[in-house]
Amino acid sequence: MLSELTNKIVTAVKSFGKGKPTENQVDTILRNIRIALLESDVSLTVVKNLISSLKKKIDNKISDFGIVESEFIIESLHDEILMLLGGYEAVKNKYKKRKTSRNYVEQSSENEILEELDTENTKKTKIKHHPLNQISNFNKDLEDIVDKFSLASSDIKNEVEIPISKTENGSTPIIMMLGLQGSGKTTTTAKLAYYLSKTFNKKILVVCLDVYRPAAYKQLSILSKSGGYELIGNNDTNDINSILQEYFEFTEKNKYDFIIFDTAGRTVSDNKMMLELKNIYDTVHPTECLLVMDSLSGQSTVGVAQEFNSIIKLDGFILTRIDSDTRGGAALSLKACLNLPIKFIANGEKIEDLEIFNPERIASVIVGRGDIENIVKKTKENFKNINTEKLQKGRTDFNEILLQLQGIKKMGNFKGIASMLPAMSGITNKINQFDDNGEIDRMISIIKSMTKKERIYPPLVITSKTRRRRICIGSGRNNRDFDKLIKFYQKTKELISKISNMKDKSSMNKIINNLFKN
Template sequence: MAFEGLADRLQNTIQRIKGKGKVTEQDVKEMTREVRLALLEADVNFKVVKDFVKRVKERAIGQEVMESLTPGQQVIKVVKEELTDLMGGDESKIAVAKRPPTVIMMVGLQGAGKTTTTGKLANHLRKKHNRKPLLVAADVYRPAAINQLQTLGKQLDLPVYAKGTDADPVDIANEAIAEAKENHNDYVIIDTAGRLHVDSDLMGELQQIKENVQPDEIFLVVDAMTGQDAVNVAESFDEQLEVSGVVLTKLDGDTRGGAALSIKAVTGKPIKFAGMGEKLDQLEAFHPERMASRILGMGDVLTLIEKAQDSVDENRAKELEQKMRSASFTFDDFLEQMGQVRSMGPLDELLDMIPGANKMKGLKNAQIDDKQISHVEAIIQSMTKKERQDPSLMNASRKRRIAKGSGTSVSEVNRLLKQFEEMKKMMKQMTNMQKGKKGKGMNFPFM
């Protein structure tokens, strides 16, 4: 998780105050001191930290907390609300043109992931909003950028407008918009040139494109792993171009989160999207409240549900549920469900979205190894069709064959068989328990 260090410190700090029946001013002072240190270590702008801590302190020793029946809980509520406000409050949606196409300019420095993010954004608009975007290769200084965008277009089966390295970027942008109107594309996403640092030539060109095409949005793409430098870059671009929003890339990496917590407060510009991985479907609309919940260990159920809806076939899920109820769930079904869960993203990130998962015995500090999951898949795929349908067929020689075929050991095969049988028993018990509750059906995780 992006804010891992910050999240651990904040969660440990507020945990001490959570169950208190009475919260003193001294308790609040100690908590806010720890919060301040945690934010500074996360590379949050020091002025932002100062203002944040001041607001939390004022509210935490105010009437809404001190006179509450659950003051510890109220303090946590205050911290969550202030964190949410710090990152922008509400989700900031794309401004849509009154007459299509909606034009989005993507700007930023080289290395921030601008071209890849352009492809991810187009994919997001098509999948989530059923739009028809046109990608525009306007970085004429780097042939690799044009080739990269064209490759992304092929992978996503989306049109790319490119005229090579000899054309003028302003002409490319204008002609692309005309092409979009002709082909009924409702979004035009322009991948502009970047530099290793902000310079007058780059800004001059970007200003020309802006004046000519009058974009509805100017998205600044910044690398979250650069910390405070990302905030400085945002200030420079905003000064020259008046950017309308920020897209943070690599928010899933080993980043302290300072950029995400500082950019809105310093520049006044909202974070519109966050890149949560390298895959082309790993771009998420940025929800400040959900992110604040994740930082404080409260989970993010709404994003988890959205991921499940995107990844899971509802009719097939109902069939699997019926199989679980009747204990006819097979290894083939198990393999299919594992694939659906994995398509939702890394399992450790999914666990972060489950409220309280970080406090559950056995899950706290758990290291989920994707290789181990691949071993499980390999074991199942090494079984015959009959063995997957009826594990009771397994004898010593069959287990040896499966272990050899999957590159695992007989003990690993035995462990999987045992776990599978235990899971089936547990599902049957839960179904029997549920029958006594007004006939309501049981909802299984990720289904």
């Protein structure tokens, strides 16, 4: 997601290394950011405004302090992008939190992540191959990860609100999906219904008014089997009025939390089709008209959105195919040009590939800080069995170690994680190597050969040679493998007790909850 733009932005700012670029170098950095944005198909007006605002901030900094740090440039760019995407409140809150706006970069905890980016790329750490060192390094890296998460996760919201307006009289909100042919309306209608149903436990009715493409009804009907929504429509008619009549009769007797209308794809120049859309609008009175746009269309989405908005009052956008979009031109241009929010993004072909648009997450990805939220989400899924109460008390045993090792395996081969959080690429390579060598499987098999008592009370196996011999024979492993597991256990215990001894208990609990609790 947005990898091309991210690479160009990171290269533009990092081309002069860390530290303090000269004024000439700042000009080059700004020029390179401008080129990166234009090449990513961001609207020219948007780019001009962004660069001018960024330049103003940098000039103010130089006139106050005589210098500007590259971290300041990244931080300011992040804020500008965040505001472009609709995250004005988030930027305002950040300044409020940091109390002083002038020195905010010096206080910026996330700068460490950026520094890490530099070091990861320049120092080329040699991995020591001795297995015990590997385990120590692994645990040292885990500490780094915990540090980074503790900085980053404090900003992650646990409460998610559905970005659909409530009706004034408390009636069921009606969402109307519209857009060009093939932009992804039907797939997205099913995804949205599924998302609202599965994530928020809402009762959903979908009405298929895409009567010109028989496959649309069939598609919605097949997808409705995954659960999540009821469907009204008819494969055998292209009479919209008869479907609407059925809808009114049906909703007289049945109540829903949300109703979603899928409409046929159309261009604004097709008067007949636009008149039909206007009639649907006037008949069903939607609470939200969401224009479904293909993010691969870049800034040309702006013109299309303006045309639709001149005929049907839009309330926001859903961007599809974000999974294939490496440039982000549509996301960065739409909100700024129309002053309407992007409400959801679709990032794949599967029914669960839809999420609420989160400007902070996208801004963070664009400036190279990675997709921390996604990692936290993945971590939560894969480590959901971890006993958080024990963690909070700083305790662990072999049962917990087993769950952690199984969680690490489930995280996949970590290449995906490296792409979500570039600063972690060095770490994930090490974990990959650790996994490739079969270390994790060997440790798992040793733990599985322990008795219940031994798993709960690790000193039993650490001190007893007979138990060690029996476990090694039972698991088919040798003394060396056994030592590696013990070392891993001891290091993990140290790390966990370090987390639980954090002075700020509330932030420690928040990290643990953010990472491991569903």
